[in-house]
Amino acid sequence: MEQEIFDFWKFLAGIGLFLWGMNQLEGSIKELAGKSFRNLLQKSTNTAWKGILIGALITAVLQSSSLVTLMVLAFLGAGVINLKNAIGVILGANLGTTVTAWIVATLGFKFSVAAFSMPFLGIGSLMFIFFSSRPMLKNLGAFTVGFGLLFLGLDFMKSAIEAVADQIDLSQFDKYGLWIYLVIGLVVTALIQSSSAMVVIILSAMSARVIGLVEGAVLIIGANIGTTVTVGIGSLNGPADKKRLALAHFLFNMITGLLVFAFIRPLIDLTMTVFSIHDPLMELVLLNTLINLIGIVVFYPFINKLEGWLKHRFGEEQQTGIATYIGKVKPDVPEAAVAALEKDIHLAFELTADFIFKIWEGDALGNKRDISIWRKLVQQPYDLLFQYKRIKQLEDELTAYHITLQVVNLDQTSAQKATSLMLALRTMVYAAKDIKDVMHNIKEMQESEDNQVQELLEFLRSFTFEQLNKMKAFIDHQEDLVRPDWIGQHDEVYQNTIAELYQKVRKRQPEVAISTLTNVIKQVVSSLDNLGSSLIHWRFMEKVVIDQKVREN
Structure with a gap:
């Protein structure tokens, strides 16, 4: 029997469609409700706990931690929220971004995803074109198209991997230990600049039985660390507060990730026993959520000290004018x-x-x-x-x-x-x-x-x-x-x-x-x-x- 050949271009197209769908979702929701969420962020983050809750809520709805980070940095620079509460929002945003994995794991692997995405693409495209003069309906159409593209991209990635799943042997990596999966997750996420897309790739690989639950969990940890690279690079030429927030984001994901990595097998056994989960995909997205919850519990008592430490890490930039903000x-x-x-x-x-x-x-x-x-x-x-x-x-x-x-x-x-x-x-x-x-x-x-x-x-x-x-x-x-x-x-x-x-x-x-x-x-x-x-x-x-x-x- 002739072996299937891995369709790289189909897989790459799947990543592209997924990212494009995420971009459409982000842009349309930003237009539909962006102002409401900005007002919520501005007025309801006077404590670190509120920052965590609001960060999680806004990110879960907007499906974009980068958009929330942009809003946080803007209000931080304007002096509307302080550094401690901004750190709280970032911690919450990490938790909120796991909602994407729950949606994909719940809907994306239960039936024909391509057939599911077609009505969204068709109706959304027509709304976007024929209601271009009505912003509300046009943005609703863009949202619908984004939702359809997201699942069409998922189908492309899933089918490309499933076609060659029986030919892939990752046992050669076993001699390096689980560290190699941590590095892979970090590097790939840093390259594609989307932890959500990386999670979908991991879920697709697990669905095709290319990797197991432990390897998938370690890849998730690497993805969480890798997603901080984009913010870190973007902060290099930014003001001091932006660098401080980027460093806080990196420390949170790295320390949390390494802490969970050290106890990954006992954590998997514990969660599967306590929650009686038999579906490895659902177990993985639960672990993704728990990792961020563990990080919040570990970091929250030290937010004040972290804020003080960060304020001494980067000197205030020289003001070129009189204005401060x-x-x-x-x-x-x-x-x-x-x-x-x-x-x-x-x-x-x-x-x-x-x-x-x-x-x-x-x-x-x-x-x-x-x-x-x-x-x-x-x-x-x-x-x-x-x-x-x-x-x-x-x-x-x-x-x-x-x-x-x-x-x-x-x-x-x-x-x-x-x-x-x-x-x-x-x-x-x-x-x-x-x-x-x-x-x-x-x-x-x-x-x-x-x-x-x-x-x-x-x-x-x-x-x-x-x-x-x-x-x-x-x-x-x-x-x-x-x-x-x-x-x-x-x-x-x-x-x-x-x-x-x-x-x-x-x-x-x-x-x-x-x-x-x-x-x-x-x-x-x-x-x-x-x-x-x-x-x-x-x-x-x-x-x-x-x-x-x-x-x-």
Whole structure:
């Protein structure tokens, strides 16, 4: 009887179709529910345990640990989640990705997979083509096509291996021990960059009786370690947090894998006895899940220590600009990009408020009135002008970043929030410019010996500090935002102060020109008014938009 020849191209086509199907599933689910999952990841990962649960849930639904890793890195860079909770999400993602193996083992080897995939391919293709103008139905069609491709690829791989299964003899590897299977699983997974595809290859080989359960379990361990290579390579030129997360992912899979490898035979015997499983394929996918569960149980108590250790492994990259967060987040995940933008808007407010404060008190001078006048003249202008230039540079960086966001398909809420943030930034810069323009006049008033001038100066200083404190309190109480009571008061203060000044001028002309004093009053009030308006654009308008959406729903 003529021996069958291994159809390599059919096997390779099977891998390609499977990966293409996974890609279609990932892309369509990302479009159908990606925003919901990004919001869930952003708002529900305030502890490591929640991170594990959410990571497992999102990965199980999206069927893509790489997509979840991308979201985690984006929110980590934006400062929305910390490193410890990001590690929790990655641990959960490893568990969630085992769902693919359960689906394949349950459905893929019970009946004709090729016949099963045909309706999905046919209906999905027609939906994708004829409903291209309706995004919801088009993405649903892409999802259906992806599901069909996944099982068609499985059928190609399974039939290619089954055709030559009786000709394959792996006994020659026995002299090397189980280590050789560990290495094979690692290398092949690193090459095809998909642990899910590798698991399907292993299940196909086991179904054709090419390998046994022990060898398949060791190949799974190798695949789990190999899947970290892609993330590791991608982190080489990334920021420090990305390298830390990639290292945590590698350590988790490697240590867990080696620990389980050392006790693989007793673990197999234990699980088969406890769960009374007689199907080796189901035993293998159960082991795949248990391996990741064991890793979570082992690593969870040490997450805090791991976080501290990782933070000392890679130094923070040198910032090329003033912004702290936007350089760490690409616009791939819009919610993370807008969150990073908001974090740097907060930095802009801090710089602006500090600049206004230092106009009155000086940089290193503080309240030391005994410091000589010449030192104030020499030191203060240089520091303050330099800080003003930093505010302007930050404005340029954030504006450029906002322009890059325009090419991303932002949803209405994110786009509206980004616009409000940029309006807030612009009015902050106006506030800094208003006070900067009378900086020399304020200095002239500080040097004056006239009591009338000093009284006005002290009033403006006290009023400025009072308003800055109110604005900072407004920012700090995000959970209960109400329209601030200082809105609309600035114009009244301006009118009253000018009127009082004119009353005093009638009795005695001050040492500093009246036009200078009125201009200082005008610019100080205008500066505080602009800074207050920036907070309305930033915080209060965001609450108005949210409340409006709640009422509409």
